[in-house]
Amino acid sequence: MAVTIKDVARVAGVSASTVTRALTMPELVHPETRERVRRTAVTLGYHPNRAARGLITGRTGNIGLLVPDLGNPFFPSVVKGVQARAHEADYAVFLADTDEDATAEAGLVRRLSKQVDGIVLCSPRMPDEELRTLVADTPVVLVNRRIAKVPSVTPEFPDAMRQAVSHLTALGHRRIAYVAGPRSAWANRERLRSLRALTKDIELIEIGNVMPMFEGGVAAADQVLAADVTAVIGYNDLVALGLLNRFMARGVAVPGDISVLGFDDIALAAMVHPSLTTVALPKEQAGRAGVDLLLQLLTEPDRSTAARRELPAQLMVRGSTGPTPA
Amino acid sequence: MAVTIKDVARVAGVSASTVTRALTMPELVHPETRERVRRTAVTLGYHPNRAARGLITGRTGNIGLLVPDLGNPFFPSVVKGVQARAHEADYAVFLADTDEDATAEAGLVRRLSKQVDGIVLCSPRMPDEELRTLVADTPVVLVNRRIAKVPSVTPEFPDAMRQAVSHLTALGHRRIAYVAGPRSAWANRERLRSLRALTKDIELIEIGNVMPMFEGGVAAADQVLAADVTAVIGYNDLVALGLLNRFMARGVAVPGDISVLGFDDIALAAMVHPSLTTVALPKEQAGRAGVDLLLQLLTEPDRSTAARRELPAQLMVRGSTGPTPA
């Protein structure tokens, strides 16, 4: 069996209460006793059972994290950020991957909610109403999604899209395709919204929706070519890479015949050839910010206004975009 | 507050004990009562607090998972497998990313051990002795590492390497470089061991060690070229992709001037151009198997012999390998 507070108490010759105090409110106990208790705790290898503690304090020291698909490198990056920040604050992380299944999300949240102090929902796919009922029961922070009254971390999408489109128009492109991601993804809706707001400069062809994966891009590539555009923006980097791949297979030169632009800036984007021009979205940073907001929410639960963090995006110009073909 | 067993008991007009029984040992309670309890549990939205339950049963329903770096796509795949299998068995998963820091591993394990029934250690970097002391306290299953008396899931490395080398020798290569990964990685030691056992057919040039990342490959590329080999095996796909990248930058044709072969078969390997020949190692499958072994270990802790699962590997021949240059 593991060593419990009683073991420490017995060995140190004090009561359990004193052990607790010595360890968590040191100033309340006589320096001499405190030291003795602490030393025995160390020698015995005592670590308080957080589950038991949580039972009475109402604080578990754990946070939950839901992501749609670890197969998309975007999410592991966010997870890394969450992990890092959580550990700094001495929190442990429950992770759940929903496999892009919107209906599974709520169940997982409820399953987790008892064991965590709060949950970071990254790019949740569930509908707004469902999200809202969930938020009533559990402290939640959203990453990559925004909804009234819920703390959230999001990229500056309008600006991100402006950077992307400005880049393309500066290169002479006027007729541009957008390969849309999942309808249920808030990020997709936002990208589309930002994009549509920019149609005074460009003619926009919408294609999709596709799954936010390499295969989705491959699947959309031929439609893009048929649409007679000179540039295409993929929902994310994976989609853009799928486009790139299929274009190459069909002998279409990038950026000679068509320019390709992605979103996210996953590590992969810089590794391929031609390398992928993309808008870098905050990932680890978003994860860290999500945890920050959650901790803040736990500390002061009744702020009137939900914290909202918008993180900047940065266009990374690489090899997959170039001037309009003559 | 969340709904507790007492709420259910009160509303259903029974005692807490009966609620427990109705829910976990249904055959012990009168069908009528049972139904009533169950219905009220559902209407109230009652879910037992697993932490509280764990306190008394000694079972938390959670498992821990440690990985060295989520930035390497190999690990998210393993995580997905662990997740999937764990959820099937109604377990939740604590995840920790150690950032390739071997010294952090033990601490994380201990931090987690109280809250989980067992831990899956994926590619742990810590030394054998440390691992052994850890195993004494907590049920542990190893993925991608083997050590006496501890259940483990590993790829069939000797065979994996045999496939790789056979492929290269069939193409005429005789002088082959291996870019080694972290010394602390068991996988690296095994690959090296398997490789050295094959030197009757080939001349082996060892280069490295490098971090198991894209940058590691980039960094090793020039040494590889200086070594005057016709083929190079990277520690893993990321390293191989780094090699590919640097070769391209230096105008070295792949596979025209040199063949490149990786390990893992991360999704990325098929997306680049030239696509990467690699030995596909079990990833999600390994994760699932790891959980299976752990559950088995929890059920029958005192088997005399530790379960050991070896999963087959498969060479994926793609564009980055070709015949020896004439």
Next chain:
DNA sequence: TTGAAAGCGGTACCAC
């Protein structure tokens, strides 16, 4: 078949 009581490992509160 059911309920009461004890206890899992801690912490909070109240005496002393």
Next chain:
DNA sequence: GTGGTACCGCTTTCAA
């Protein structure tokens, strides 16, 4: 400054 006691939410005897 320290100890005793109750209690967090749940399961498990033990009796009835």
